[in-house]
Amino acid sequence: MGLEFLARVRKTSTWLGGVVALMAATYVAPLLGLAFALGTLWSLANLQLLEQLVVSLSGPESKTPESRRKLGFAVGGMLPLFAAGAVLLVTLSPMALLLGFLLPLAVIVLKAVAQVLLSSRAWATLVHHRFRAALAALALAGVTWLALGALTDATAENVPATQHGASASASPGEPPAAGHAPSAEPAPGEHTPAGEHGTSEAEGEGGGEAFPNIIGMIAGANHGKPWADFLHHYEILVFSLFIALLLGLVAFLASRRPQLVPNGLQNLVETVVEGLSDFITSILGPKHGPRFVPFLGTLFLYILAMNLFGLLPFMHSPTASLNVTVALALTVFVYVQFIGFKELGPLGWLDHMLGSPRDLTGWLIAPLMLPIHLLGELAKPISLSCRLFGNIFGEDMLLVAFASLGVAMLPFQQVPFGIPMHVLFYPLALLGSALQAMVFTVLSSIYILLMLPHEHHDGHGHEAGAQHAH
């Protein structure tokens, strides 16, 4: 029972508190989850300061200036901590705060009981034989199941609103049931249909449900205020700008103090950049490749980050909206045409559009080739944007459908929370996100390759693929 025990308690409580707070925020009310998380954090900070206090008073190197400084810090830290606790108690739900505060203490008690139990003679005889151990585990699981069932029945009689309201709104035919929420908050479970606070975008993209995201929740809590409506209306832009800022911040931090022997973040970023550079240069050839690495690499990283962003809780993939993907595809389109004009010249561009006629047959079919090429150029941004949007949107819809399936099972099972069915599809979503980002980048680089002056390089395989891309 040393300091190492306390460190393990801290780790366990952090994880447990985070999970419970997320579940409370999702299934009950966001503010309750916040209160629970803050209570846990407060309790952990309190424990940390207490530990420092005790160590500096009774540790081996007490009476040194170092320990005096630590003592002063611990005592000084207590005051703001208690002030913060008072403020939290006034503003947030005291019940959830108290529960969060008790969580690390409960972890301590349970861990201590487990330590005592594990070293006892009875435990040793129990686990000595494997069949006896399996029987004990089965008995424990059965008792837990029954106890949970009794608990669920009791809570269902007391507060039927939360669970039954949840299962009712999960059924697809229901109108957006925003009225069942017991509190003033929108109480968006993972299953909540995009109700009053989500209809504007949802209708624009065909309606349907979506995971709640943090901006929608903030806007729902401050319904009717101009800034909240503005934020909600442009939430996709806010998310994509945030991702751009995040990527910029990572790049800045990684390249702030470049070292010859990189470590940490710089190492990671250098690996990524080098891999992207090699990849793009292998498509565009060593002559033109390095010029386009910044544009195409940024495109890849940005799209990948946006695709993956939707998998974080309370976040939303900006690429699951046609607005963002069309913007990206138009950027590529304009850039490709610009490259064509710059590299080939206006006449060269026209020549390219005519199919580069060099003999009589070429000139004869040139009037036919011109509309084909023009249509092909116009089809590129449409196919790029629709592919990215459809894949990411479909992925999100799949996750939402399975999450609501897990919630719809609530009445048939004996546990007070839904089964996270959609977790099974996370690997698929990860794969699809990375693949779509790569496909977008590869197709963009092939469009650029087609616009560049044709040389004899080893890219025949890619050109064969690119002909299909029209």
Add this chain to the structure above:
Amino acid sequence: MDLHAALSLGLPLGIGIAAIGSGIGLGLIGQGAMQAIGRQPEATAKIQLAMIIIAALAEALTIYAFVTMFLLRGKI
């Protein structure tokens, strides 16, 4: 058969038909790529790149049907 019935019958069916075509196409692409890799394992990277591009193009057709379904879903 009114518009609603036609849409609610046709939209899932459309996705299904598109998925059949894409599935056949993806299978053929995968078959060809695997055979090529088996014949020339040293060209794996190039073959995989081309395979992924063409697979994305074949898969996009189903995605178009999917997008169409979501665009028309509001009319059901």
